[in-house]
Amino acid sequence: MGVFEEKKETCGTICLKYLLFAFNFLFWLAGGVVMAVGVWTLVQKSDYISLLSSKTYAASAYILVLAGVIVMVTGVLGCCATFKEQKRLLRVYFILLLCIFLLEILAGVLAYIYYQQLNDELKQNLKKTMTEKYNQTNYEHITKAVDKLQQEFKCCGSNSSADWAESVYIRSGAKGRKVPDSCCKTITNMCGIRDHPSNIYKVEGGCITKLENFILDHLKIIGAVGVGIACVQIIGMVFTCCLYRNLKAEPY
Structure with a gap:
């Protein structure tokens, strides 16, 4: 009877080991996805981040990058801990899983x-940023971001093209331009002189609506990825606890 129970426990441990190994492989792949989402947000959309006064959007992306790196390292550690059946490694693995879980929930x-709070922030700050910092010394990154925003989203000004009348750049002369050239449907030098719907983008709601929708979509992705992977980790932590208990119960 004792021999049968020992074999049964061993079979259970073997099953747990392979389940945990499969989980770690998928977890490692998921870590790559998490890191990729964070890097993509920071690298490809970094221009738009510079238009935001709050650093929360960028912080969320940085947290995902950090979590992704730790996830990939943890996945390898988990495989080693599983097959070497070392309880110390399993403890370290569990603690790392818990840390990643908290990071992704964060x-x-x-x-x-x-x-x-995004809508309020954009209403308060986007127009001010565009009218006060566009084409000004030491704000080249803002100028680049605004030009990219207006061209990529086919919009002009924060709320409308009329916002540019208050711009430091336009009021200082701007060689007769009424809007920056990036407002034009077809960009040519000095095309911003003619403020007409046939020449520039007259989009209802201006760039603020376009940028808000864009960021909201990406926040949904960041939130879903973070919380989704965190929930999957609960399974890994349960498997780890079960394997740890089985190894502790078995004779050395």
Whole structure:
């Protein structure tokens, strides 16, 4: 009877080992996805981040990058801990899983909080940023971001093209331009002189609506990825605890 119970426990441990190994492989792949989402947000959309006064959006992306790196390292550690059956490694693995879980929940919470306050922030700051910093010394990154925003989203000004009348750049002369050349449907030098719907983008709601929708979509992705992977990790932590208990119960 004792021999049968020992074999049964051993079979259970073997099953747990392979389940945990499969989980770690998928977890490692998921870490790559998490890191890729964070890097893509920071690298490809870094121009738009410079138009935001709050650093919450960027912080969420940085947290995902950090979590992704730790996830990939943890996945390898988990495989080693599983097959070597070392309880110390399993403890370290469990602690790392818990840390990643908390990081990704934090990224999800930050994304949700910023999701709620984004509209107010854009209303308060985007117009000011565009009218006061566009084409000004030491704000070349803002100029590049605004030009990219207006061309990529086919819009002009924060709320409308009329916003540019208050711009430091336009009021200083701007060689007769009424709007920056990036407002034009077809960009040519000095095309911003003619402020007419046939020449420039006259989009209802201006760039603020376009940028808000864009960021909201990405916040949903950041939040979903962070919380989704965190929930999957609960399975890994359960498997780890079960394997740890089985190894502890078995004779050395």
